[in-house]
Amino acid sequence: AARAAAAWGGVGSVASGVANSPEAKLQRYSENIRTSARQLLELINDLLDLAKIEAGKIVLREEKVNVADVCEAMANFMRPLAQKKNIDLHVQIAPDMPLITTDAGRFQQILYNFLSNAIKFTPAEGAVTIAARREEPVGAGAEMEIGGGAVRVSITDTGPGISPED
Numbered sequence: 001a002a003r004a005a006a007a008w009g010g011v012g013s014v015a016s017g018v019a020n021s022p023e024a025k026l027q028r029y030s031e032n033i034r035t036s037a038r039q040l041l042e043l044i045n046d047l048l049d050l051a052k053i054e055a056g057k058i059v060l061r062e063e064k065v066n067v068a069d070v071c072e073a074m075a076n077f078m079r080p081l082a083q084k085k086n087i088d089l090h091v092q093i094a095p096d097m098p099l100i101t102t103d104a105g106r107f108q109q110i111l112y113n114f115l116s117n118a119i120k121f122t123p124a125e126g127a128v129t130i131a132a133r134r135e136e137p138v139g140a141g142a143e144m145e146i147g148g149g150a151v152r153v154s155i156t157d158t159g160p161g162i163s164p165e166d
Contacts, residue, residue, distance in 0.1 A: 002085060059127055060102075060103040064101055067132050070111065074108060074115060075089055075115070075130055081126060111130070114155040115128065118156075121159040128155065128156070130155050134150070
């Protein structure tokens with residue numbers, strides 16, 4: 001076993017030889033390629049969405065959406081990523097949340113992007129909170145009016161934030 005470990009780069013122990021075996025390296029490389037491909041696909045899709053928005057060709061598929069369910073689902077989806085960094089992920093949903101009419105896929109995408117950034121830029125031992133509550137509209141003709149009110153979804157974190165200069 002030591003001879004095999006030495007053949008794989010001069011590693012002095014069997015345990016190190018296993019971690020640096022060709023199979024383990026191949027698995028790490030494969031995972032890196034998969035992760036990079038997923039990130040590239042997300043970037044391409046975002047660019048295509050921007051092009052559609054600029055061309056006025058974006059199609060929204062509006063439907064009734066339960067804000068609490070979407071927020072909980074996205075928090076559950078992102079929780080493993082937060083746990084990897086030892087970040088507490090909290091969900092605070094007001095009990096009187098109405099259904100809203102929106103594009104559920106776009107709403108999820110927005111929450112994903114904000115949650116992903118919050119987790120990415122929050123240091124270990126930090127916290128990220130997704131909250132939703134009813135709110136009075138700010139002005140006449142508020143876009144998200146729902147029975148005389150609006151819904152506010154926010155994501156806050158204990159990360160450094162964006163500097164005032166930026």
